[in-house]
Amino acid sequence: MSATSTLxxxxxAAVPRGVATKDLYVTRAENAxxxxxxxxxxxxxxxxxxxxxxxxxxxDVMAAVRAQTEAFTHTCFHVAPYESYISLxxxxxxxxxxxxxxxxxxxxxxxEAVENAVKIARAATGRSAIVAFSGGFHGRTMMGMALTGKVxxxxxxxxxFPAEVYHAPYPKTYHGVDVERALSGLxxxxxxxxxxxxxxxxxxxxxxxxxxxxxxxxxxxxxxxxICDQHGILLIVDEIQTGIARTGKMFAVEHSAVVPDLVxxxxxxxxxxxxxxxxxxxxxxxxAGPGGLGGTYGGSPIGIAAAHAVLNVIQRExxxxxxxxxxxxxxxxxxxxxxxxxxxxxxxxRHLGAMIAIEVVKDRHTREPDAALTSALTARAQEKGLILLxxxxxxxxxxxxxxxxxxxxxxxxxxxxxxxxxxxxxxSALAAAV
Numbered sequence: 176m177s178a179t180s181t182l183x184x185x186x187x188a189a190v191p192r193g194v195a196t197k198d199l200y201v202t203r204a205e206n207a208x209x210x211x212x213x214x215x216x217x218x219x220x221x222x223x224x225x226x227x228x229x230x231x232x233x234x235d236v237m238a239a240v241r242a243q244t245e246a247f248t249h250t251c252f253h254v255a256p257y258e259s260y261i262s263l264x265x266x267x268x269x270x271x272x273x274x275x276x277x278x279x280x281x282x283x284x285x286x287e288a289v290e291n292a293v294k295i296a297r298a299a300t301g302r303s304a305i306v307a308f309s310g311g312f313h314g315r316t317m318m319g320m321a322l323t324g325k326v327x328x329x330x331x332x333x334x335x336f337p338a339e340v341y342h343a344p345y346p347k348t349y350h351g352v353d354v355e356r357a358l359s360g361l362x363x364x365x366x367x368x369x370x371x372x373x374x375x376x377x378x379x380x381x382x383x384x385x386x387x388x389x390x391x392x393x394x395x396x397x398x399x400x401x402i403c404d405q406h407g408i409l410l411i412v413d414e415i416q417t418g419i420a421r422t423g424k425m426f427a428v429e430h431s432a433v434v435p436d437l438v439x440x441x442x443x444x445x446x447x448x449x450x451x452x453x454x455x456x457x458x459x460x461x462x463a464g465p466g467g468l469g470g471t472y473g474g475s476p477i478g479i480a481a482a483h484a485v486l487n488v489i490q491r492e493x494x495x496x497x498x499x500x501x502x503x504x505x506x507x508x509x510x511x512x513x514x515x516x517x518x519x520x521x522x523x524x525r526h527l528g529a530m531i532a533i534e535v536v537k538d539r540h541t542r543e544p545d546a547a548l549t550s551a552l553t554a555r556a557q558e559k560g561l562i563l564l565x566x567x568x569x570x571x572x573x574x575x576x577x578x579x580x581x582x583x584x585x586x587x588x589x590x591x592x593x594x595x596x597x598x599x600x601x602x603s604a605l606a607a608a609v
Contacts, residue, residue: 178212195328199557204231207581209562217557218589221564222576225384225416225530228443229488230580236446236484243480252281252474259479264454266486270425271454273434278460281452281474285415285441286314288451289378291468292437293318295455296376296409299462304374306364306408308345310386310568313378313413322378325385325568341369345379347389349523349534350542354395361402371406376437381427381527384416387567388532388574390525393431400433409436409459415451416530419443420489420579423499423528430527446485450478494579498528501586505531505575508590517601520548531575534567544571548604555596561589 182200200212207219207230222228229236243259252260264279271277282288293305305322307313313322315329321336323329324345330336344360346352365371377399383389403410412435417427421443428435436459441451449472453460489495506526513521522536535552537543549571553563566574577586 182212197557197562199562206230206232207578207585215560217560217562218585218592219562219581220575220577220589220593221562222578223447224442224564225421225576226442226445227447228419228421228494228579229446229485230578231447233446233484233488233580235488236448236481239480239484240448240477243477246476248477249472249475251471253469253471257476259476259483260474263452263479263482266483267440267452267454270486271438272426272429273456276457277454278457279452279454280460280468281450281479282470283449283451283472283475283478284314285439285451286316286319287470287473288415288439288441288453289313289322289413290316290318292378292411292439292453292455293322293376294468295437295453295459295463296411298467299459300375300407300409302373302375304339304341304369306341306343306361306369306374306377308379308383309342310345310347310383310389311342311378311380311413312383312385323385329385339369339373345383345386345389346392346395347387348392349389349525354392354398357395358398358402361399371402371408374406374408376409376411377403378411378413380413380417381431382417382422382530384574385566387534387572388525388530390527391431393433396428396431396433403436411435411437411439413439415439415441417527419485420494420498421528421576422530423495423502425489425495427527427530444482444485445478446481446488448475448478448481450475450482492580495528497579501529501577501579501581502526502531504583504586505529505590508594509533512594512597518597520545520597520601526575529575529577529579532566533573533575535571535573544569546570548600549573551600551603552593552597555600556593559592559596561592561596563593 201209267279268277307322309324311324313319320330321340343364344357346354346357412428414426418440437455509524512518523534535545535549537545549565556563566572
């Protein structure tokens, strides 16, 4: 029995099936590579779901964490605060869009950041309703699920969800939902479901993550900002998957020049260590009373040390520029594949920096999603030593989230594996259809 099979049996017996995983057990990792319990090497096109923008075990991040563990690992910021929390808040206040005074609170997970952003918005406005968008993903907590616009697997069987959460259309040009149609849907929501004077905030991803890597056109985000300003609504931008240099700017919303009131971030911020944040206008962040925000582990000294190192690496290694270069490399290759007759299953290729997606379809004319082929592709790629992730409400989108530090030769090696795997699964599907 292989080490993978042995661990798989123990895993099945000890861990709930709701905690979905790949059939892969890692023992070590370095930058954009990892090795499993059998010694097999993989190229990582997932980066821990956009966490490892600076790669697995970046030397600067590891050194910062080691130094912090020699000083102290936990005091609880509420009990014995520390300078590193304050200095990271200062850095994030300066890095997020907007020239106004800002404040930052630190927590542990992206879902916590979203929960606290909603609390802050409600406290600041005195309003209760929140508007999210179809296809969006904001976490697996009860409020996170309520905000999320994808039922399977995130919401099925877990209701009822918190009230006063509404969903509006998100622009998906490939599927015929343009900016005007999306904004019109939002205006219809105000006519049919919720008075805008009761809405505390909109929460939106500049590029949808779990929803399929659909990119919000700048004019859509500008339209949201205008509606917010008209009705006294706050704009929360969820940068948990898009932020920390992933799209070629520190935050994806910067591509539109729209300034949000609140920004949530996590994933890439901690460089592999748990850390999340909410940054926003100072007067909004101060709306909650003392004790209303925070948590025992919020702002872990270890995560903060890692985050300072991550921000230093992004600046020194120019990872925003690197994200754009990687995006161009992948886009060029995927566009070339899509022009080949045998790969007519590639319906759309889209990217913003190094947040890259292929939409897999059964037919380019009908654009019918092909979840089965997508699943087969991720499985075959893994057999060949490449870690791929899928996403989308129809589970038919391949998403690319390589570390921004991946060597270009490894990126090309991974693309070669992907192309080979795609050819094999397409060939198998055609043979099965005969």
